Amino acid sequence: MENKKSSGTKTLFISAEVTETVLDWPSMIDAIRCSYAVPHGNRTSFRAVARDEGVWMRSLVSVPPNSAVMGAKIFGRSSGRGVSYLVPLFDRVTSELLALIDGRHLTALRTAATSAVAVDLLAKPGALNLGVIGSGGEARAHVKAIANVRSIDSIAVYSPTPQKREQFAADLARELNVKCHAVSHAEQAVSNADLVVCAARSHDERPVLDGNWLMQGTLLVSIGSTIPEQRELDIRSIERCDLIVCDMLHEVADETGDFIEAKAQGLNFSSKLATLNDLVLGRLSERVRTSRMPMYKSVGAAIQDLTVAELAWRRAVDAGLARELEMSLTLQQV
Known part of the structure; x- marks a missing residue:
């Protein structure tokens, strides 16, 4: 019984x-x-x-x-x-x-807090010039969280709607007391950035980021593509990054539109992948030290x-x- x-x-x-x-x-x-x-x-x-x-x-x-x-x-x-x-x-x-x-x-809160943990371990020392693609709640949360672990020298933000990106820039400049300006093209937001945060997939699921826009040494944070139907990064972005830290490694590799498309086009990225768990445990110190362009890719985890x-x-x-x-x-x- x-x-x-x-x-x-x-x-x-x-x-x-x-x-x-x-x-x-x-x-x-x-x-x-x-x-x-x-x-x-x-x-x-x-x-x-x-x-x-x-x-x-x-x-x-x-x-x-x-x-x-x-x-x-x-x-x-x-x-x-x-x-x-x-x-x-x-x-x-x-x-x-x-x-x-x-x-x-x-x-939004846990995603941004987790990204801040990754940024603190992956970003180069010193104040950062931050480029942001997206002006919604996730993008705002990320800027605020990152400002709690690193000094930000300037912020450039792009999103398709001028009013939203202008409001984003005004709000963050006031709240964080940092230079923040809106730009009219995604390339302008990221081309001079030490840290790029992508937090806005395109409506037609075409990538919003071209990897050729990025400077050598830039840290890329991508959180906007979490399922097969979504795209945020182009293949060149994945190709250029030599260390890709994932919160859920197998889901990033097998269930996000960005990486599914890269695999379909013949790009072998498996040797670049590592887990956030290993990063925080200190198991990636040498790979971080020698990385020319790291990425943190998040799909979210319970x-x-x-x-x-x-x-x-x-x-x-x-x-x-x-x-x-x-x-x-x-x-x-x-």
Whole structure:
């Protein structure tokens, strides 16, 4: 006979607005760095994707190291093109459902915090001239996160809509007290940059970056192409980069439009690939030192979501901002 009992823990709900209120860049970046400073093994699995016409569901699961929780991020797009995100956190000891978190803001925050960890280890010393392609939430988050690990001398931003790129430049110049200007072509944004952040795939899935525009020694960060149908980088960009650090190596190589196309065109890039886990563990020091043009390529990983979600949960509880739900799950002893 199955042994079942009701959990005594009340599940908490944490809104997207609360997560933004309680989180800060230094804490998120430090938490991500600590999560990647432990060998990962099987702590994070590949994502699962289910599709039908015009709709999809994705899930990412993880048991983060040095953590009291385990959980997942589940998100889906409807036929009306709306997307919602849910992060359930479970107690690692009791399996009780601790919290349900609205993950609307978590993706941009954890992606940027993780990129900042990579940039801090890959970028050359000194103040950086930053080139940005994209002016949306992901691009803004990246500039702010990077400013927490490196000094920025100047920022040049390009996106197709003049009003959006001008507003981006004005906002970031004011918030970071740094020179920031909008430009009318992507090449102008990246051609003199020490660090290039690509955070905007094209609408027709043609690459937004031409690798010939980049200076030797530039660090490239690419986060805008995460599935086979998306393109952000051209083949020349991948060809020129001699070290490609990935948050999820096999997903970058096999499931992103950029690398699928490069492979189809006969480019062999497998020897260039390395993991962010190995970078943070110090296993790539010599490759970083000798790299002429490194890249950090991100598709996102559940370990990032869960690390930042746990931080948000703890902060929300401490601040009294988590709402108790009139529910609990039934626990089954196995």
